[in-house]
Amino acid sequence: MRGNDYRVLQPPERFTPELRVSVIIPAYGAQDKLDLVLQGLARQTYPAALTEIIVVDNGTSPPLRLPGGTAARLVVCDKPGRACARNAGLAEATGDVIFWLDSDVVLTPGATEAHMRWHHTAAYLSVTSYIRFTEAPLPEVLPDDLEAAFEPAAPHAWLVGLVERTDGLTTNSPRPFSLHVGGATSVNAGLVQAAGPMDDDLILGQDTEMGFRLYQAGAVFIPEPRARAYHLGPTMRMRKQKSIDRVSHAFVADRIPAYQWLRTHPTREWKVPNVTAVVDGTAGYEAVRTSVDALLASTVVDLSVVVVGPWDALDRDRRAPLNDPNLDLVLVHGHYEHESRVRLATAEEVDPRVPFVLRLPAGWAPGEDSVAVLLDLARVEGLGLIEVALDEPAGDAVTARLERVSSFARARLVARAGEPLDDAVEAVAGVQRVDGDKHAFTREPGELLGRRSAYKARIQAKAEAARLAKESERLRAQVTRWRDEAARWRKSTVELRREVGTLRRELYAAQKAQRGMRATLSVTVKRALGKRLRG
Template sequence: MSVEGAARRVRGNDYRVLRPPERFTPELRVSVIIPAYGAQDKLDLVLQGLARQTYPAELTEIIVVDNGSTPPLRLPDGTSARLVRCERPGRAAARNAGLAEATGDVIHWLDSDVVLTPGAVEAHMRWHHAAPYLSVTGYIRFTAAPLPAVLPDDLEAAFEPAEPHAWLVGLVERTEGLTNNPVRPFSLHVGGATSVSARLVEAAGPMDEDLILGQDTEMGFRLYQAGAVFVPEPRARAYHLGPTMRMRDQQRIDRVSHAFVADRIPAYQWLRTHPARRWKVPNVTAVLDGTAGYEAVRAAVDALLASTVADLSVVLVGPWDTLDRDRRAPLQDPDLDLVLVHGHYEHESRVLLATREEVHPSVPFVLRLPPGWVPGEDSVARLLNLARAEGLGLVQVLLAETPGGVVAARLERVSALARARLVARPGEPLDDAVDDVSGVRWVVGEEYGFGNEPVELVGRRAAYRARVRAEAEAARLAKEAERLRAQVAKWRDEAARWRRSTVELRREVGTLRRQLHVARRGQDGVRAVLARRMKRVLTKRTRG
């Protein structure tokens, strides 16, 4: 990776700051992983397409994974690819088998019915040489043309007319190339023609083999959580030989996929419509010190469990493994508060009693609450709304100022902190890097419902209704302020019009005065002339 590329930081998903060069010196190795089941004729064409790539062959590793084909797949003579057998059914298992064999700096997923144009791999790799945290997806066109025995030189002539990947193209166009703060940029991760930094894949983990469908999107979400930037590359073109299963039966595919991915992708809030159920991966996890005293811990945890955000879990960190439950005099136990906290929440499914911080890596947001502070029932929802609306990576909640410094809660966007760790310079505070890649905002805790005393819980519905009323009142006041601003503007316009009228009137009066003055001078001149004439006449008459 170039020094110039390392110095640039991508804010959100605006990868345009990277500006990869048109010409670069290839250095990174790429492992192309092709899961395949049957269809030897299509696989042969795919391998022929890979043999024509402009990216150096010595930096390209091709791994074909036979996912239980009968008869077994074979590699054409002269190919540099390796063949791996995977008996576990499913494309995710086959990809993981190939991943276990891969040695490249970049992992390039490729389906066994997708033929790359000659410059496709190079178009991918120019981005990966610019930054080590990218997921790059090429543009696939779907062809119904008959399969040739040998791949022709002119792929366009052979496979056009073809249909574009309409969903992908639509997503890119709606979000200005996926740069305008897209809500779900990870949706771009499709297994047909996507390349990913091997470091990101290692951080995110392999594909989920328990999923029936939707494995590509689910892994894309985990890559996003690990700090990935998602790049659509139109010059990385490819032809899909025939339609996909989704194109043939999208509604049934979505029905199956949505049943499983809702549990694993909290960003799909539109799939989580149940008002109270618990999901495998919560949208928010709150981390608290479980040793802060029974009453203080209980006040904070109970408020969190009553939050208007039901999609939430709590981690209480403490030395729970050291507690002695067999003491004969429990009231004399020096660890009595710990015992009470443990006993009170041991069977609460949304609370995890952990000896160290344990947050599922796919949780999008983590709330860190200092001891002694209690959120309001709508506090978490309001912080989430702020973070989403402004694309923030960190919201700092100012709770108190002490001689030793400020006391603050933190709402962290996990993906932003992961990105910040990837780009932080030695010795640089992590929050500064978060501010660069996503944004940091300070708010006052009191204004967001935080306090240091237990509060009476009114219930999720009542808290939600209170928020709705507050938002309605805020909207009413905003509307009234807008009306008053419009009225003031109208008065200003009216005053300006009167000022203009006054100026014009003064100008007209001045003109009339000047005209009158001229007229008076003219009259005086006429009188003088008449007087002189009369004088001459009288003089003549007198002399005569």
């Protein structure tokens, strides 16, 4: 499966259910809505023996209760917050698939089955229902005909718009994880374990943040129109969208690097950087400094550097520092120990939430805009790996590598036994090889002028490109005008030729008539003269 194009899976219409699903319902108050939700779950066509229902009471007073005869079990979570409640339910879940369901969302009878038919085809999916929002009066007992009871209802406009813009998320959508909404979404339990539980430090935006971590772990996101559901009443977001966005954006910007449009500050650092560069700290002080200093001068400020070396083995008793066999390591450690964007690690440790990892051989320096250009290329083409050819010595070629973490995670999930990981990345995302010289990688870096100069140059280049595009458009318009003018002249020429031809024919006719008249006059004159002479 390439990118998020799940169409290759083609789940069968009929399948033998084998996977267990754990439905986790965080709830606070609204007992009447919860009762209807549980009634909807009791009518699901997916086998009840493979369905586990966990209701998490998030501090309701008086406590929530489960209706008699329900197959659900009740868990109490005193720590406030929906994320905490979901994590409490997750800790109790035993299913192969985790199904997040809000306590005011009623599933239509075939919804769970529609989700599970996908999960039986692959073990790295996240499936989301189509939710409609109803303001119909709540019935005491869920009727058989949900459409008659809850329609007219409004569609989830944001979800429908996202799906339509991206051909069902199958095109190169930059943020397919946005589909992970907690109202009615199922996720493979193994993916949840790899990504980790909900972030309960967030006030809002927990669903999207977890969706991003699932994406980083290799998830594919699927909107399933057959899995229909009714939301009983409007959501808080529908009532207070601007206020919710204001709060959510303040926190998720630090945690979701894919939201670059929220990271507009030109110099600040973020909790999770967009790219982390890895450099071998044992390659010598000058070589390490060449690479790290060039990276820190990059126009990409949203960047961190991990320098790997045996830092815990350094001798702290430096009575003869110039004779220290680890002097270069000491210099590297001392030079970057207090640089906030550099981490000195004894092993390669990259935050799994970081979207891109740049592996740079020590001694090579990217140009100030090189990383930005590679990131743009990866984003536009949806590439999982860009290899930068740096040198070709007698042995193996020296390369730098820009790796998309989510693509490598997916490749690990689908790679066949013995298949090189890069080949699997080629299959799921694509690999491109570029020339280091053309991307300003060098062993002899010039003076570090700072980000502002390169940024200014980049802006000027964009402005020049815009100017040339505008000039090209002007010239194309001019050519069009010339072609129209030429066409008018051609038409005029044809019409003029026709007029000249007509005049020539009329002149010829007049000349012919004149010659006839002359001939007639001549004969008449001759006859008249002859008569006079004879008389």
